Amino acid sequence: MKSPIISFLAIFSVFAIVFAETHTWWYEANWVEKNPDGSLVNPDGNFPRPMIGFNGSWPLPTLRVKKGDRVQLYLINGMDDRNTSLHFHGMFQHGSSQMDGPEMITQCPIPPGETFLYNFTVDQQVGSYWYHSHTSGQYGDGMRGVFIIEDDDFPYEYDEEVVLTLNEHYHEYSEDLKHKFLSRFNPTGAEPIPANLLFNETRNATWEVQPNTTYLLRIINTGRFVSQYLWMEDHEFTIVEVDGIYVEKNTTDLLYITVAQRYTVLITTKDTSDKNYAFMNRVDIDMLDIIPEDLELNGTNHIVYDKDLPLAEPYLLDSIDDFFDDFWLKPLSKEKLLEDADYTITIDTQMDNLGDGVNYAFFNNVTFTMPKVPTLLSALSAGEHATNELVYGTNTNSFILEKDEIIDIVLNNLDTGKHPFHLHGHVFQVIERHQAIDDDQDPVAYNASDHAEWPEYPMIRDTVYVQPQSYMVLRFKADNPGVWLFHCHIEWHLDQGLAIQLIEDPMGIQNSSTQQLTENHKQICSKVGVPIEGNAAGNSTDYLNLDGEHLQQKRLPTGFTPRGIVALVFSCLAGILGLVAIAFYGMQDINDVEERVARDLDVDLEDDEESSSEIMRENSSTGNSSTQKR
Incomplete structure (x- = not known):
């Protein structure tokens, strides 16, 4: 039965x-x-x-x-x-x-x-x-x-749903900005500064509300660069969901939202409609290398109770330091901390210049470089070699995950900026995030034998930020066979190469009927001229031979190159010859030097001599001679 x-x-x-x-x-x-x-x-x-x-x-x-x-x-x-x-x-x-x-x-x-x-x-x-x-x-x-x-x-009661997107906007096209950004003329890697902030793909937006109504507001940062602060005049947010995960209610008056993050909140309006209120968003200026004078840091939008009344004036805060810390959110499901990790991936984040003078982003000294065959297609075609990380290239930061392993990603941020990281194919538990470390101090890395106590019910989401010169620890279960990217969602940093890829249960991928390439997918590959079989180098006969793979630029030399030595020698010789020339001519006797100088200055030398003699006579008679001893 x-x-x-x-x-x-x-x-x-x-x-x-x-x-x-x-x-x-x-x-x-x-x-x-x-x-x-x-x-x-x-x-x-x-x-x-x-x-x-x-x-x-x-x-x-x-x-x-x-x-x-x-x-x-x-x-x-x-x-x-x-x-x-x-x-x-x-x-x-x-x-x-x-x-x-x-x-x-x-x-x-x-x-x-x-x-x-x-x-x-x-x-x-x-x-x-x-x-x-x-x-x-x-x-x-x-x-x-x-x-x-x-x-x-x-799980929560509300009356009406509203969607709000946040992003930044550029007047220039992305391809032009990228060309300037990834350039030896931008050696510090300074990101392009936006022209404006957008609020529902516009500025100075209005949101008409009804009194005594609870709204479910879905807030999504669809930007490519800056985090934003969000607050309302005399209203509060009650957080009920982040990144598709229901959470226990938390009420705050100030949110901090990185690119790619989502917050779903409840907002209950007032009983009366005798006033309109400001709805503010502000750029995180710590992410900007420079702040142009014409960049409006605060965006003023409007909660409109009565459209016949004047719109609200900007509502500015004395401090934006006390924003809600999402680390303390608890999942409504009461999902406990997963068991200890079977496999820990430790990655160090930093920015540096390579031999072409361009500033790149690195995980463990590797900047992600595209393979010649899509990684999933390599996993599908590599047979028994699919479990060998070498198949996926030496410049792709690839990690093999076994089925149902508990995975920890320990991310040490050696950079002085915040980074929002996103994992495809999963949500993760955020089990530790260290506080920010000031620029004048050394970065702090994770220490497995000395760390904070981990929460019983960790916050769960798919995008989370790491603090400057600090670290965080993320945990998830490898229960979804596939190829999943883990990357910084600041798109400028992804362009710089700040990504790793996780090949999860590669044999499970091969053995799944739903994972096999569709005919449409094969046709697209053929049209664009990309092989559907082979390793990262496009080699389909020897999957461990990576000759011809795409590689990152060579590193800057630690010492002088032969060309640099030659340039230094000739610079020194030029300097020495210049000094010799100055000394030679400076020690030469020049005839009639007084007359030449006077002529250049348009001075009558005879009048000048007479004036000088008169002055000397006056000094002698009054005791004011410049040679007088005191």
Whole structure:
């Protein structure tokens, strides 16, 4: 006789399949110059410029599904001069790693004119997510949108849902900014400074509210660079979800949100509508190398109770240091700290210059360099060699994870800036984050024998920031076979190479029918000219032979090169000859020197001599001679 519990689960699964919906979307990515009303696209109101939209419209649409639903999104590359891709940020992609989106990691890039089908099931995830191009620079140029997974069993009461996106905006195109950024003329690696902050893809936005109403506000930082502070005049946020994870309620009046993070909050409005209030956002100025005079650090938006009343004035805070620390959030599920790690990955973050003069980002002295074959395709084609990290290249920072291992990522930040790190395919427990260390002190690294006490119920999310010159420890279970990127979500830093890749249960990937390349995927690879088999060097006959792989630039030499020695010798000789010339001419007798100087200064030498004699006579008679002894 079958167990009643098993029977119930079977019935529940059948109902879930019956009621699950398939969402089919066709979107063409292209540059959008005009809005539907004919006006020019002008996100910050100061500078019209094209943005990358879908089907001739920008901003991109908000996509809504429910857990268990199927997504079939046909992405057509309508741009004629560049490849593209799409990543559903925060989606686990169980059994569908090839739908994750990072080009040359899990898929071949989509060339102009071609269509890629993103086909996956949402599983049991719920909450606030977003989608964006995972091709360099494109989501900074507008290819970004909100992805909501609705939950019929949402654990908290509210009246109405609202979506809020935060990001920064540049007037220049990303490819031009990247060219200037990754340049020997930018040796410090100073990131491009935004022109403005955006609030729901605009500035000075208004939010019309009703009195005595509880709003569920989904806040998503879809930016590529700066973290933002967020606060309201005389209102509070009650946090109920972060990165798709429900949490116990926490109320605060000041949020700090890095790029790629999501906060879902409850906001209850006032009983009366006799005043409108300011809704403020502010850039984290510690992330900017310079602060231009024309950059508005505070964005003033408006909570409007009565549109006939004046809008609120800016509401500034005396201090923004007391923002809510997400480390103390507890998951509503009461998920306890996972058992001790089976495998610890320790990575040190730093920035430095290589031989071409460009400033790069490094994990363990390696800056991520793209393989010639997407890593997932190498795992699928490498056979028994798939468990050998060498297959995936020496410049990709690749780590093999065994099925169901408990993994710790210990990240030591040797850099003086904050970094928001995102893990694809998983959420992680944040079990320790050390405080920031000042620039004038040495960085502090994790010490396994001397660290803070870890929480019983750690905060869980998929994007978290590490403090300057400090460290953090993240823990998760390797229960999702696939290839997953772990990277800084400041896109400038990803462009610099701040990434590792985790090849999780490679034999499980090979043995899964749902992980095999779709025919559409194979066609895309063929069109763009990328092999579907082979190691990181494109070698499909000897997977341990990496001859010809892409490598990072050579390091700067520790001493003088022969060319430098020659340059130094000639510089020294030139300097010595210059000194000799000065000394030679300086010691020469020059005839009639007084007359020459007087002529150059246009002075009458005879008059000058007479004046000097008169002055000497006066000094002698009065006792004021310059030779008088005192």
